[in-house]
Amino acid sequence: MSIYSTDIETAELGANGISKKAGWITVYQAHPVTREYQSASMEYLMFDVGLPAHSYPDKPELPPVGQALCRAADGKSWEHVEDNRGQxxxxxxxxxxxxxxxxxxxxxxxxxxxxxxxxxxxxxxxxxxDTQAQQAAESRAAQQEAQQALTSRLTVANTRIQPLQDAVDLDMATETERAQLVAWKKYRVLLNRLDISKAADINWPEPPDAEKAGINARG
Known part of the structure; x- marks a missing residue:
């Protein structure tokens, strides 16, 4: 009988988890906090020694996609749990x-x-x-847009009226300028009468000489 052996000594654990025979054993580690499976390794156990912390001798079954592998809270088995990480x-x-x-x-x-x-x-x-909230928000947005459009039109009207009014006040206005002043003032009055709260139904008045004024009369 040979005094040599090429066999790897395998450790044997007792019911208490302590080795009753020294040797090598495959252990499966879990994270100390999350209990998620981490890796497998070979460990050499001396006689009457327990497994390393957070290591277990039972081989886990790999989980399907969408589930994680971790040690049960009682430490007695492996379990599969829902895993949505990265989503x-x-x-x-x-x-x-x-x-x-x-x-x-x-x-x-x-x-x-x-x-x-x-x-x-x-x-x-x-x-x-929430269709009521959606409609209310759309209404507020339409009113804000209409208010901005109104402000822009009034700015154009005021810019046109001022020099024409100066010419009239100084008795320097031509008949054409007097007519333009009246037209622009009427336009400004119509603008100020608009109800912005009914933004969807606004019928914008046509400005005098709209093309030269740079105004889109359609809103």
């Missing part, structure tokens, strides 16, 4: 998006479903558009 999720309260950085089930205030508008609100398990 974009949305707050069900604010619609704000963020990237998932931890595995595990999403909390109730986050969803993978993307809201379609800034007026979407969460209704159970889906987004629904």
């Amino acid at each position: 974009t999720v949305y707050s069900t309260e604010t619609r704000q998006e963020q990237i998932v950085s931890q595995f595990g089930e999403l909390p109730d205030n986050l969803t993978l479903l993307k809201p379609q508008t800034e007026f979407d609100v969460r209704n159970g398990k889906k987004w629904v558009t």
Whole structure:
């Protein structure tokens, strides 16, 4: 009988997790905080020695895509848990998006479903558009746009009226200038009578000499 051996000594663990025979053993490590599986390695155990911290002798079954592999909280087995890391999720309260950085089930205030508008609100398990809020916002935007257009037109009218008014005040105006002054003042009056709150129904008055004034009379 040979005094040599080419076999690798394999450690044997007792029921208490302590080696009852010295040798090599494959262990599977988990992260000390998240318990996520990290790697496998060969460890040599002396007699009456336990496994390294956060290491386990049972080989885990690899999870399918979309799930993470981690040690159960009681440390007795491996488990597969939901894994959305790297995906974009949305707050069900604010619609704000963020990237998932931890595995595990999403909390109730986050969803993978993307809201379609800034007026979407969460209704159970889906987004629904708050049409009243959307219409109100569109109305405010239309009013702001109409107000800007009105201000621009009034600026043009005031710019045209001022020199014509000067000519009339100094008794230097020609008949054409007097007629232009009246026309521009009438135009300004019509502008000031417009109801901006009804932005969608505004019928902009035609300015005198619209092409030269640089005004788009259609709004």
